[in-house]
Amino acid sequence: xxxxxxxxxxxxxxxxxxxxxxxxxxxxxxxxxxxxxxxxxxxxxxxxxxxxxxxxxxxxxxxxxxxxxxxxxxxxxxxxxxxxxxxxxxxxxxxxxxxxxxxxxxxxxxxxxxxxxxxxxxxxxxxxxxxxxxxxxxxxxxxxxxxxxxxxxxxxxxxxxxxxxxxxxxxxxxxxxxxxxxxxxxxxxxxxxxxxxxxxxxxxxxxxxxxxxxxxxxxxxxxxxxxxxxxxxxxxxxxxxxxxxxxxxxxxxxxxxxxxxxxxxxxxxxxxxxxxxxxxxxxxxxxxxxxxxxxxxxxxxxxxxxxxxxxxxxxxxxxxxxxxxxxxxxxxxxxxxxxxxxxxxxxxxxxxxxxxxxxxxxxxxxxxxxxxxxxxxxxxxxxxxxxxxxxxxxxxxxxxxxxxxxxxxxxxxxxxxxxxxxxxxxxxxxxxxxxxxxxxxxxxxxxxxxxxxxxxxxxxxxx
Amino acid sequence: xxxxxxxxxxxxxxxxxxxxxxxxxxxxxxxxxxxxxxxxxxxxxxxxxxxxxxxxxxxxxxxxxxxxxxxxxxxxxxxxxxxxxxxxxxxxxxxxxxxxxxxxxxxxxxxxxxxxxxxxxxxxxxxxxxxxxxxxxxxxxxxxxxxxxxxxxxxxxxxxxxxxxxxxxxxxxxxxxxxxxxxxxxxxxxxxxxxxxxxxxxxxxxxxxxxxxxxxxxxxxxxxxxxxxxxxxxxxxxxxxxxxxxxxxxxxxxxx
Numbered sequence: 151x152x153x154x155x156x157x158x159x160x161x162x163x164x165x166x167x168x169x170x171x172x173x174x175x176x177x178x179x180x181x182x183x184x185x186x187x188x189x190x191x192x193x194x195x196x197x198x199x200x201x202x203x204x205x206x207x208x209x210x211x212x213x214x215x216x217x218x219x220x221x222x223x224x225x226x227x228x229x230x231x232x233x234x235x236x237x238x239x240x241x242x243x244x245x246x247x248x249x250x251x252x253x254x255x256x257x258x259x260x261x262x263x264x265x266x267x268x269x270x271x272x273x274x275x276x277x278x279x280x281x282x283x284x285x286x287x288x289x290x291x292x293x294x295x296x297x298x299x300x301x302x303x304x305x306x307x308x309x310x311x312x313x314x315x316x317x318x319x320x321x322x323x324x325x326x327x328x329x330x331x332x333x334x335x336x337x338x339x340x341x342x343x344x345x346x347x348x349x350x351x352x353x354x355x356x357x358x359x360x361x362x363x364x365x366x367x368x369x370x371x372x373x374x375x376x377x378x379x380x381x382x383x384x385x386x387x388x389x390x391x392x393x394x395x396x397x398x399x400x401x402x403x404x405x406x407x408x409x410x411x412x413x414x415x416x417x418x419x420x421x422x423x424x425x426x427x428x429x430x431x432x433x434x435x436x437x438x439x440x441x442x443x444x445x446x447x448x449x450x451x452x453x454x455x456x457x458x459x460x461x462x463x464x465x466x467x468x469x470x471x472x473x474x475x476x477x478x479x480x481x482x483x484x485x486x487x488x489x490x491x492x493x494x495x496x497x498x499x500x501x502x503x504x505x506x507x508x509x510x511x512x513x514x515x516x517x518x519x520x521x522x523x524x525x526x527x528x529x530x531x532x533x534x535x536x537x538x539x540x541x542x543x544x545x546x547x548x549x550x551x552x553x554x555x556x557x558x559x560x561x562x563x564x565x566x567x568x569x570x571x572x573x574x575x576x577x578x579x580x581x582x583x584x585x586x587x588x589x590x591x592x593x594x595x596x597x598x599x600x601x602x603x604x605x606x607x608x609x610x611x612x613x
Numbered sequence: 614x615x616x617x618x619x620x621x622x623x624x625x626x627x628x629x630x631x632x633x634x635x636x637x638x639x640x641x642x643x644x645x646x647x648x649x650x651x652x653x654x655x656x657x658x659x660x661x662x663x664x665x666x667x668x669x670x671x672x673x674x675x676x677x678x679x680x681x682x683x684x685x686x687x688x689x690x691x692x693x694x695x696x697x698x699x700x701x702x703x704x705x706x707x708x709x710x711x712x713x714x715x716x717x718x719x720x721x722x723x724x725x726x727x728x729x730x731x732x733x734x735x736x737x738x739x740x741x742x743x744x745x746x747x748x749x750x751x752x753x754x755x756x757x758x759x760x761x762x763x764x765x766x767x768x769x770x771x772x773x774x775x776x777x778x779x780x781x782x783x784x785x786x787x788x789x790x791x792x793x794x795x796x797x798x799x800x801x802x803x804x805x806x807x808x809x810x811x812x813x814x815x816x817x818x819x820x821x822x823x824x825x826x827x828x829x830x831x832x833x834x835x836x837x838x839x840x841x842x843x844x845x846x847x848x849x850x851x852x853x854x855x856x857x858x859x860x861x862x863x864x865x866x867x868x869x
Contacts, residue, residue, distance in 0.1 A: 154735045158721070158728075165723045305719030312683055313737045313784070314708030612685045 151315065155323020160330040163293060172292055173335045176285050180339050184278040187236035188346055194247070198228040201248075206570050214559040217544035217552075218470055224252030225540065227533040227571045232520035233347050233358045234365060238279035240521025249530070251537035251571075253544070254474065256481040279515050282369055283508055284405045286332070287376040291397040293331060294380035297324040298610050299390035308612050321381055321607040328377060340366065360578050365518040371596050372511045376401075378599035385603070385610035408506030416498035422491040428484065435480045445472050464558075467549025474541055481534075489527050496523055503591035510588040510595070517581045517588075524584050528576055536571045543568050634697065635660050636710065636788045636819035637682060641691030644677055644843075651677040653843035654691065659788065659836075664810065664820040666830035666851075668863060669840035675823035678840075679792050682821070683713060696787060709738060712781030716793040718773040722766035726756055726776050729765055734783040742783065753812075754779035755805055771802035778809050781818075789813055791822040795829055807833050831859050839866050 163169045205226040212223055229247035250257045298320075301307035310320060347358055380397055387393035423431065449468055450456065458465045496513070503510035516522035543564070552558030582589065635658035642655040652674040659665040667675045680686040681693045684704040693700040695707035720729045727747050734742055742750075751761045754775040765773065774794060781789055791810075795803040803826075810833050814820060824830055830837050831851050837859065838848040846866050851859070 151736060151738075154732065158724070158732045161728075162721060162723045304722075305715065305717060306721060308685070308715065309713070309719050309733070310736060311685070312708060312711065312713035312790075313733060314705045314711075315736050316705060 152319050152322045152326065155315075155320060156326035156330060159324055159327020163327065163331040164334070169293065169331060172289055173331070176281065176289050177335050177339065179276065179285060180278055180281045180335075181342075183276045183281055184237060184339070184343060186276070187239065187278055190239075191231050191233065191236040195231055198230065198247070201226060202228050202571075209568070210562060210565050212565060214561045216558060217547045217560045217564060218253065218467075220560065220565065221253035221541045221544040224250055225571065227251055227536060227573075229526070229529040229533075230573060230575065232361070232575055234361055234519040235521050236278070236346070237282075237343070237365070238515045238519035238521055239277055240516035240519055241523055241526055242521045245523075245526050249533050251533060251540065253470075253541045254477055256477075256485065256534055256537070279512075279519070283372070283511060283515070286336070286369075286373060287405070288401055289335075290328070290332065290373055290376040291380055291394070291401055293328045294324070294377055295384055295394040295397050296390040297321075297328070297381055298384040298607070299387045299393040300384075302611070302613065303390055307610075311612055317385075317607050317610050318604070321385070321603065325377055325381060332373065357578065361518045361520075361581070364578065364582070365515065368511060368514045368518070368592065371592055372507055375507050375592075375595045375599045378596075378603040382599070382603040382606035385606040404506045404508045408502060408509060409512075411505070412499045412502040412509055415502065416495035419498055420491050420494040422488060422495070428488060432480060432484050435484075436477055440473055440476050442469065445469060462553060463549045464552045465549075467545050467547070467552065470548065471542060471545035474538070474545060478538060485530075492523050492527075497587060500585075500587040500591060503588060504594075507592060507595040510591040513588040514585050514592065517585045518578075520575050520581075525576060525581070529573060532573050533571070540568050635694075636696055637665075637790075637821050638694040639678070639681070639691065640694070642678070642681055642688055642693055643690045644674075644681060644686055645689040650843045652681060652688075655840075655843075655845055657838060657845060657848075659819040659821050661787070661817045661819050662814055663835045664814050664822060664833050666834035666837045667821065667823045667840060668825070668827065668830055668837060670867060673840040674843040675840055676792055677843075679713075679790050679821070679823055682707075682790055683711070684708065710787045711790060712777075712784050712786035712788070713790045714774065714777040714781065714792070714794050716796050717770065718777035720765040720768075720773055720776055723764060725764050726751060726761040726768070726772070729776055730761075730779050730783060733780045737780070737784040739783055739785075747783070750783050751776065751779045753782060755809060769802075771798050771806070774798070774802075774806055775809070778806075778813070781813065786818060788819045788821065791820065791824075793824055794822065795824065795826055803829065827859050827863060839863055841866060 209223070209225050212220060215223075227249050229242070229249075231242070231247065235242060296303075298307060301310070307320070311317065344359075344362070347362065379400060380393075383396050383400075384390070384393045387396060445468070446458065446465070449461065449463075449465060450458070453461055453463070455461055499509050500513055503513070513522065517524065544560075547560055547564050548558065551560070576584075637657070637659040639655045639657040642652055642657075643650060644652045655674070655678060657665070657678075667678065669675050677686060681688055682695060682700060684693075684700045684707065687701060696710040698707045698710075700707045720726075721732070724732065727744065730747050730751060731742060731744075734747070748758050748761055752758065756772060756775040756779065760768070760772060765776070768776075777794075789810075794810075795806055798806060807829055810820060810822075814833075814835070822830075822833070831854065834851045836848065836850050837854075838845050839862070840846065847862060849862070854862070
């Protein structure tokens with residue numbers, strides 16, 4: 151019975167020129183945006199690989215020089231893009247994926263909160279995620295608004311119910327028929343995406359497919375919410391026009407208004423400093439002179455000597471490392487506060503997902519694509535840890551290997567003792583663990599929309 | 614071909630005998646909207662092989678009566694029974710005994726006549742009827758195969774009514790509820806529809822038809838009831854009446 155209603159619904163939709171046009175537009179945009187995303191992922195990954203090899207070669211080939219000069223010579227670190235980033239570029243495009251690692255400075259990633267962009271802005275970027283988050287739900291609305299209201303106006307609902315079919319059976323049939331029509335559009339796109347991942351991924355594909363499977367489930371849940379809400383509204387609306395109006399309002403609140411509200415509210419609740427204020431505050435603290443006299447006393451006491459010349463180590467290296475650690479404390483405090491503010495803003499976004507499933511889906515989508523703020527922070531922390539180990543290796547060499555040498559210069563052995571920078575993205579469980587709120591919010595939306603739809607359908611008027 | 618997925622004309626050899634009692638039965642059936650009684654204490658029964666024509670002016674309660682039998686409206690008091698089952702307590706089961714043809718048979722415009730019949734017959738629990746059976750049933754209902762293969766969007770009202778009859782035949786309904794089925798049909802189409810209705814009666818279907826058409830009521834009906842202000846004010850067999858008598862009786866009861 152339900153299958154038969156679904157097949158009829160699908161046949162009608164497929165024959166409807168409006169569906170064919172709308173589906174063709176959405177499919178075209180999805181294909182173009184995903185293709186552009188994939189090309190960018192492939193190009194950037196290749197550029198990163200080439201640049202990483204080049205920066206390593208430069209490091210190893212820098213010749214003989216003072217280790218502290220080598221620390222200033224520095225090295226680039228590149229955030230590896232996960233294959234799924236072709237679907238959702240998240241904050242990467244705005245926050246950057248490259249950082250310059252050098253002595254004394256924790257250089258900025260350009261912390262522009264792209265995550266705060268409204269959905270309309272994201273649509274302007276024409277990412278596949280934007281199409282999935284905004285246009286596919288719009289297509290669901292256009293397919294489903296007349297499910298009950300339209301049939302009621304045509305009189306076919308009366309005809310159907312007079313046969314002894316329950317409203318719930320009609321609703322399930324409609325839902326499956328519409329889902330089938332969407333599948334005609336989305337399944338080929340998903341298969342293309344899977345093939346691209348299989349053929350184009352460097353390294354193990356299992357983690358990518360694990361993330362991809364969860365991503366598919368998240369988007370299916372999201373579309374399911376829109377379908378259930380559309381059926382509920384259609385079941386209760388007095389006309390298909392009213393149903394369409396209400397559903398377009400829901401779509402606009404979900405995709406345009408709620409994200410804007412989330413941005414403004416989260417900024418108001420947890421303001422983050424501007425880039426200028428942030429840099430100025432750090433600089434102000436760094437410019438405060440270190441207590442070198444006290445350091446001298448401590449080092450002399452440690453080695454039991456009276457003068458710096460009597461030290462078995464080069465005090466310059468000790469002082470440079472102490473200066474580095476002094477700066478680290480400042481950086482940790484300021485960056486920690488900044489990241490914490492972004493984290494709180496992110497949680498506010500997720501909480502406001504109660505008003506808009508898009509916010510939950512967006513957070514999960516970026517997380518699974520490896521392009522959210524949290525994973526940016528994860529990479530930044532790894533890069534900073536590497537910077538500190540590199541600088542410490544240089545300072546230690548200066549401190550312990552240059553005693554009594556007038557113009558000390560280290561060579562390739564020291565450069566090679568510093569391993570190349572490698573980075574491993576967080577595992578799926580860790581990503582989902584950091585997105586528990588979004589998972590709960592999306593789950594509640596699914597449950598709530600199903601309950602509302604069930605109630606509305608049961609009370610759907612015949613005429 | 615099984616006896617469960619064909620119309621009553623083919624089931625006759627194997628199907629059990631029609632129920633002896635009334636297929637459609639209203640007892641003290643009342644539906645109120647605030648102070649207004651749309652149907653007020655209606656007692657009515659329609660037996661197999663009978664066409665009961667319900668006459669009355671607009672707002673007399675004819676369509677509400679049909680809706681009460683369909684379970685689309687809940688009774689305020691009393692009961693509507695179909696095949697011995699109370700509609701209020703068995704809303705889905707009772708519909709399995711029924712076929713319903715409204716004033717405008719509404720079908721899916723993007724599907725052909727045969728696809729519409731296949732769809733509605735399957736929803737009625739008839740399973741997947743072979744295409745040849747579907748075309749034959751539509752032929753029985755007066756719709757030629759050429760027309761049956763066209764999308765319903767191109768159909769006239771009369772053609773849609775024929776699909777409605779075909780659905781009833783395919784369903785093997787024991788009772789047929791008709792709400793102004795000949796309204797808007799030209800005389801020829803109306804006459805052909807009457808012939809189809811008589812065919813249903815001869816198959817033992819109990820027919821309850823709400824209509825304004827006194828002529829058709831006299832031609833097709835075996836009994837006529839006249840409603841006014843929700844009440845059944847007179848009931849008689851048409852065999853006892855000539856055309857003039859029915860019109861006189863009707864008009865007499867319409868006077869305040």
